Amino acid sequence: FINNTAKLGGGIYWNRESVTIKNVVFENNNATRGGAIYIPKTKATVSFNNFTYNNASQGGAIYVGHTYSTISDNNFTNNNASQGGAIYVALETTADNTDTTRNIFTGNTAEEGGAIYLPRINRGVSVTYSSFNDNHATINGGGIYLGSKGFNNKYVTNCVFNNNTAGQYGGAIFIANTDHKISSCTFYGNNATEAGGAVYVDSSLTGIEIKDSTFKMSFSKNGGAIYNSAGASTTSLIIRNDTFIKNTASYNG
Numbered sequence: 001f002i003n004n005t006a007k008l009g010g011g012i013y014w015n016r017e018s019v020t021i022k023n024v025v026f027e028n029n030n031a032t033r034g035g036a037i038y039i040p041k042t043k044a045t046v047s048f049n050n051f052t053y054n055n056a057s058q059g060g061a062i063y064v065g066h067t068y069s070t071i072s073d074n075n076f077t078n079n080n081a082s083q084g085g086a087i088y089v090a091l092e093t094t095a096d097n098t099d100t101t102r103n104i105f106t107g108n109t110a111e112e113g114g115a116i117y118l119p120r121i122n123r124g125v126s127v128t129y130s131s132f133n134d135n136h137a138t139i140n141g142g143g144i145y146l147g148s149k150g151f152n153n154k155y156v157t158n159c160v161f162n163n164n165t166a167g168q169y170g171g172a173i174f175i176a177n178t179d180h181k182i183s184s185c186t187f188y189g190n191n192a193t194e195a196g197g198a199v200y201v202d203s204s205l206t207g208i209e210i211k212d213s214t215f216k217m218s219f220s221k222n223g224g225a226i227y228n229s230a231g232a233s234t235t236s237l238i239i240r241n242d243t244f245i246k247n248t249a250s251y252n253g
Helices: none
Strands: 019-022 025-027 037-039 044-047 050-052 055-058 062-064 068-072 075-077 080-083 087-089 097-101 104-106 109-112 116-118 125-128 131-133 136-140 144-146 160-162 173-175 181-183 186-188 191-195 199-201 208-211 214-216 219-222 226-228 237-240 243-245 248-252
Touching: 062 068, 226 237
Parallel strands: 019 044, 025 050, 037 062, 044 068, 050 075, 055 080, 062 087, 068 097, 075 104, 080 109, 087 116, 097 125, 104 131, 109 136, 116 144, 131 160, 144 173, 160 186, 173 199, 181 208, 186 214, 191 219, 199 226, 208 237, 214 243, 219 248
Antiparallel strands: none
């Protein structure tokens, strides 16, 4: 699918029974939602595809609505959106569920969520065994914007974040809602202009835990590796068994 344009799903709009999209190339497709693929309600498996230079307002490559979907083993390169340079996942009910695993995100850009954007209404997404390289958000969350709550053990685990950047907060990850867990991840060379070179935790949150992860060579004005905007609240953030190496803040942390 090359050089296609639509309002929803520049390459594919699928709203029937379950669908599997596999071994397909999506390049330079454009839409308002889902530059390459728009999946409003269907159970979907999206695997072993290449997404390059696709554009949308939400979900430069893929927009997922109310559904159970698996997005795995794909390459997302140089896709662009306002929210979710590669993927935007809505999921407004607890019955909805999406797993993203073994994907590679490189050079994707957005205002928020350079690679992935999960809005506050979202009810369950796991991000596992994936790599995020050189993605950029002009505002928050160079790799991932986590607006959702961490429902049903849907967390960020066993991922690698290299050289992602944000114009304001959260070079790799911006956490904007409660009950999120980040575990067994590696953060290297991430950068946020204002705070949270690798991870930014927004204010008034509870149940945030970052464990068994490594932070190296990340930079920001405040919080070279992690910035907790809730300050000294002991209930907002737990850091457990993490390693911090040569991270830098020009002012605090």
